[in-house]
Structures are given as C-alpha cells and as structure tokens.
Amino acid sequence: MEGKAKEEAGKGGVIDTWLRKHRLIYIGATRHPFILAIRDGTVNYSSFKKWLGQDYIFVREFVAFAASVLIKAWKESDDSEGDTEVILGGMAGLHDEIAWFKKEASKWGVELSETIPQKANQVYCRFLESLMSPEVDYTVAITVFWAIEAVYQESFAHCLEPDTNTPPELQEVCQRWGNDGFGQYCHSLKKIANRLLEKASDDLIMGKAGDDVLKKAEVELIRVLEHEVEFWNMSRGTA
C-alpha cells in the first residue's frame, strides 16, 4: 500500500506501531470478557446496568476533557487542518450521548441521579482531569482522546459483526459506538494524532523537541488502555 493510501487508511502511522507493540493490553481493552459476553448473548443484566450507570458518570467527565482538547486545538497555530471541527463534531455527539443515556437508563430502571462513581471510575476520571491541564501538550491530549473513543468503537463494533448473538435489546447500545459514522469520526481523530506524532518524532530527531512528547503520548495511551480494562472489570465486579 502506497504511503498516501496507507496514511488515509490510518495504517503505517505511529499509532499502529504502538498498537502492535502493546497489542496485549489493546486486545484486553477491546475484546474484554464483558464485551464478549454481550456479543455471545450471555451478559449478566445487572453487570450491564452497572456499566450503564457508571458510563454516564464517565461521559459527563469526558465532556470537560473534550472541551480541554478543543482549546488545545484552537491554540495550536496550524489549525488549518480543521482539527477543531472534528473535535467539535465529537462534542456534538456527546450532547446526543447524554440524552441517550437518560433514555436508556429509564428503559432499564437505572436511577442515574443515585448512581455513585465506583473506584475504577473515580481513578479514570482523575486521570482525565490530570490531562486537562494546559501544561499537557495537544499531541498527548489528542492521542488520549482518540484512544478513549477508539476502544469503544472497536469493542461495540465487534458485537455487531455477522454471526454474533448480541441480544436485540442491546443492539442499540452497540450501534451507538459501533456504527460506521462513529468509526469514521475515530479515523479522523487518528489521522490528527498521527500527524502530530509524526511531527513530534521529526522534532525529536532534529533535536528541536523540548520534553519528549512522543514518549509521554505513548505512556498515556497505555494508561488509557489500562483504565479501560479496569472500567470493564468494574462493570462485572460484584462490588
């Protein structure tokens, strides 16, 4: 595949190199037993309802994180690439998502106002808050942003493949993140992140880099995957 075609497909970039290098934790985050249980129709509904309540809390936090990435994109001199429009599109999606959570929660009898954030959720939200700081480089923030969205896209798209036994009442949940439009949005985020990671890599080689943005982006990407695994574990926990 030629360079340009590879770039368009989101292949051959820094991120795909990292996903190969860290494939075990990536598989752990995107093929979690909770997701596999939805896919084979054996998911325990109390686990699902726990996930629903906890994810609503997470998404409220994620809105603030998305806003912090938007500000970083706006400050970035060459926004000629239209990064802010992609991020703004994602925020519009989060607006719909919150309305969807409220509707879905009432369908399942989950009282969102009484839902308490569990430990793994608190820890993940604190991690997000740490990355909202202006000191955190835009390249690191957008890589984290992509990873968070991509884990859900990969996970729920897996439940929509042919020959799955995803229960009809869970199809809508899987469609929410597993649909092609969301997949395209994740691809746009990945292209932005790869563009900036390539630039950070060039800066490092040219000795122009201050702190090692590339290494920090890789470390934070792995942390996202670890938090996602803990988040899925929490939904299955009896705690």
Ligand SMILES: Cc1ncc(CO)c(N)n1
């Ligand atoms: C925990 C978690 N990760 C990622 C997403 C995708 O936005 C979400 N809704 N919740």
